[in-house]
Amino acid sequence: MSKHRDADSQLGPPVDLAFKCINSMEDVLQEDPRQGPKPLKRCENGKLLSQALRLNNNTLTDLHGFGEMVETLFSEPSRLCWIDLSFNDLPNIDPVLTTYRHLSVLNLHGNSIGQLGQVDKLAALPNLKSLTLHGNPIEAEKGYRSYILSVLTNLKTLDFSAVTKEDRVSAEVWKRMNVKPKRVKRPKKE
Template sequence: MATDSADTLHWASAIEQRAAEAPSSNHPHSRSVNTKEYDSVLYGPVVDYSFRNLDALPDALKVTPRTGLKPNQYTAERKLMSCSLRLSHNNLSDLSGLKQLIDTVLVEPRRLFWIDLSFNNFFNIDPVLILCINLQVLNFHGNRVSELFEADKLASLPHLRSLTLHGNPMELLKGYRSYIVGIIPQLKSLDYSTITKQDRSTAAALKSFTKQKRPARRRYHE
């Protein structure tokens, strides 16, 4: 475990350093990611490992990504020219090996900005996702996350704009949408539904109400 932690910290440091050296861009479809010199990389076909019966991420390295209408684009080093990754409809329950996977298959792993983890067996949101600092779209619907606070981990992703969590048990909890909107204010869309001014107003009211109730509870138990 100590080795895994050290590797994670090293990876995070490396990503931050390389991101700081990245070129600037005003690309209309990805304003929060520097893309000017990397358009062909960012907008290549999705690297698709869906429906592969994967039980663990390292298993993905043993199979060839699915091919869609547009063929996968490889570099001379056999890395894929894409910054989007689909791992939906598998049997994954944790994200151990995510670093190895994206470092191995993607030509620009730090630029991963779209990942689909829907319809797996995740009971929590792995904090390794926050190391994907350019992540803008995360599909996490159809899993088994039951606690709202699991979404707190995503609040530190500065560019996250679209998130799906429907189909998780947490969706049935009272105040679900307002909680997610309040804890991740940078979101523009939740569960494929645009976040409105009313959503943000309700989220702010819920957050204020929760803050007011917490000290009262402490005094009551004391």
């Protein structure tokens, strides 16, 4: 058995801090995670053995201190692969999320994200397979689904809906029609 697979078998369930009226990362550290059907696992130093974090249905307006909070709570913060921040009041996609290179599932639905360009930040996540953004103001933007799929070409699901071949074709057509190629600046001749 590989070292990673052995370590994965030692991991516990998601760290569940949903519905706790949390409005800052300092609040997170004051709360005890909800006990689910499977008990949380901790390593010798007391840090949590998990790759998943649920902070949904709280009152977060920013992620200031998120990285420090994750470092404090998790035994292997760099291996975080599932984050649920749905139903908060986040106005943007914080770049701190792009530091979790193993992130494959990111739930941001039901927030206050208003600019499609915010999605561009997530292109830095090579393993992102599932993203939710519905219920944000950006959902009303023309070309919403096609834009996201043109930026995040590895997604398998968007807003809990499978990405189809037709979606990929639409995204490619949308990109050709709406994204101007970057012009290369040539040095002036002397």
